[in-house]
Structure formats: structure tokens, C-alpha cells
Amino acid sequence: MTRLSNKTALVTGGSSGIGLAIARQFQNEGARVAVTGRSAESLKVAGEMLGETALLITSDAGSLPAIDNLMAHIGEAFGGLDILVLNAGIALPAPLEATDESSFDQTVNTNLKGVFFTIQKALPLLRPGASIIVTTSITNRLGSPNFSVYAACKAGLRSLVSSLALELIPRKIRLNAVSPGPTATPMFERFGLPAEVSQAIKAQIQAKSPIGRFGEPNEIAKAVLFLASDDSSYIVGEEIVVDGGISLL
Numbered sequence: 001m002t003r004l005s006n007k008t009a010l011v012t013g014g015s016s017g018i019g020l021a022i023a024r025q026f027q028n029e030g031a032r033v034a035v036t037g038r039s040a041e042s043l044k045v046a047g048e049m050l051g052e053t054a055l056l057i058t059s060d061a062g063s064l065p066a067i068d069n070l071m072a073h074i075g076e077a078f079g080g081l082d083i084l085v086l087n088a089g090i091a092l093p094a095p096l097e098a099t100d101e102s103s104f105d106q107t108v109n110t111n112l113k114g115v116f117f118t119i120q121k122a123l124p125l126l127r128p129g130a131s132i133i134v135t136t137s138i139t140n141r142l143g144s145p146n147f148s149v150y151a152a153c154k155a156g157l158r159s160l161v162s163s164l165a166l167e168l169i170p171r172k173i174r175l176n177a178v179s180p181g182p183t184a185t186p187m188f189e190r191f192g193l194p195a196e197v198s199q200a201i202k203a204q205i206q207a208k209s210p211i212g213r214f215g216e217p218n219e220i221a222k223a224v225l226f227l228a229s230d231d232s233s234y235i236v237g238e239e240i241v242v243d244g245g246i247s248l249l
């Protein structure tokens with residue numbers, strides 16, 4: 001398939017889960033892909049799946065100097081960008097009283113501030129006809145106890161996408177979002193919950209889901225691929241929900 005032939009793409013948080021699935025689908029459609037992550041080790045493992053042509057860049061999505069370095073690296077390697085996927089994200093679940101300033105800042109820097117400045121700093125590289133896709137979350141429209149800061153960031157992203165889409169479309173750059181529901185990625189394991197608690201939460205979610213299961217990273221990646229390609233050429237500032245119907249409840 002060649003829906004993205006001759007295109008270059010950067011996927012932040014492309015070393016795991018949804019981002020890795022996005023990078024692989026982009027490659028299958030002919031794109032040259034760069035992925036970022038914090039951990040060099042995870043990137044190395046991802047590199048084994050993505051092959052030699054993939055550019056693997058260790059970069060903190062929440063750090064402005066790191067974003068400057070990332071764009072310099074992409075500029076040197078690719079010369080320009082056709083597709084930018086802002087996918088890096090973290091969730092540090094905690095109730096209100098247990099959330100300290102450091103975890104609040106880390107969540108906001110990675111999930112909201114970093115996204116805004118990555119789009120800003122990528123602008124000189126983005127070619128006319130470029131597509132930007134932000135990974136939001138269905139928590140941005142729901143009440144999400146213990147995930148309040150994460151959900152607020154994702155709600156902020158939904159708003160950013162509407163406003164910045166209007167700023168960018170005169171430059172022939174489209175900006176949209178994909179909003180995943182519960183998806184089977186390592187994110188759940190990162191919460192550090194005891195295995196039995198984690199299993200119980202997953203079973204609860206599965207029982208509640210109209211489709212009766214978690215989504216697969218590839219199912220989210222297909223929606224991102226659609227927004228990245230010219231198949232979505234008239235879609236601007238939209239958020240596509242991919243959640244098996246759970247947010248309709």
C-alpha cells in the first residue's frame with residue numbers, strides 16, 4: 001500500500017503501544033518514520049520491529065530544549081515533515097489529596113504543554129499539505145476519578161485542536177485528533193498497581209464496554225492513518241472517537 005509514499009512522519013511516544021502501531025502502519029503505507037520515547041532501551045526494542053530505516057530519537061516530550069533538539073535532528077535527517085503525530089502521554093493516577101506538584105507538572109508538561117510547543121516548533125518543517133494528529137482520550141469528556149489531571153490535559157488538547165486547526169488551515173496544514181477508549185497497551189502496567197487490582201479494573205472495563213473488549217493499538221492506528229492521509233483531506237479540527245462505544249454510556 002502506498003497511501004503515504006514519499007512522506008516523512010514523526011510520531012512522539014512511538015516506542016510502545018499505540019504510537020508503535022501508528023509508526024508501523026505508516027511504514028507499511030510507504031512513509032519514512034521517526035519515533036521518540038524517553039527510554040533508549042524501549043526505543044531499541046521498537047527499532048527491532050521498525051527496521052533500519054526508522055529514525056529512533058530519545059527525547060522528552062515535556063522539555064522545550066529537547067523539542068528544539070528534536071526538530072533540529074528531524075530537519076537534518078528528513079529536511080521537512082508531512083505528518084506529525086503528538087502521541088506521547090503519561091497517566092499518573094492519584095486521588096486529589098495524593099497529587100503533588102511534581103506529578104501535576106510532569107503530567108501537564110508531557111500531555112499538554114509539550115504538545116503545544118512541539119506543534120509550534122515543528123512549524124518551520126511542516127510542508128504545505130501536512131497533517132498533524134493529536135492522541136487525546138475519551139477521559140476528556142467524562143468524569144475520571146483519580147485521573148483528574150490527565151483528563152484535564154486531554155480536555156485541553158481537544159480545545160487546542162479546535163483553535164490551532166483554524167490557525168493552521170490557512171497554511172494548508174490540517175490538525176485533528178484521535179480519542180482512544182481503553183486500549184491494550186503497556187500503559188496499564190505502568191500504573192504500578194498490584195497484578196490482581198489491575199486485573200480487576202480491566203475486567204470491570206471489559207464488562208462495561210458495549211463491544212465487550214479493549215481496543216487493539218492497530219485499531220487506533222487505523223484512524224490516525226486515515227487522518228494522516230489524503231483520504232481525510234476535508235476534515236479539519238475534528239476528534240475521532242475510537243472506543244467500542246464505551247463513551248456513549
Ligand SMILES: NC(=O)c1ccc[n+]([C@@H]2O[C@H](COP(=O)([O-])OP(=O)(O)OC[C@H]3O[C@@H](n4cnc5c(N)ncnc54)[C@H](OP(=O)(O)O)[C@@H]3O)[C@@H](O)[C@H]2O)c1
Pocket residue numbers: 012013014015016017018019036037038039040042059060061062087088089090110135136137138179180181182183184185186187188190
Ligand atoms: N492505552 C489506553 O487505554 C489509552 C486510552 C486513551 C488515550 N491513550 C493515549 O494514547 C497515547 C499512547 O499511550 P499508550 O497506551 O500507547 O501508552 P504506552 O504504551 O505507555 O506508550 C506511551 C509512549 O509515550 C512515551 N512517552 C511517555 N512520556 C514521554 C515523554 N515525556 N517524552 C517522550 N515520550 C514519552 C513512551 O516512551 P517511554 O516508554 O520511553 O516513556 C511510550 O512510547 C497516550 O497519549 C495516552 O494518553 C491511551
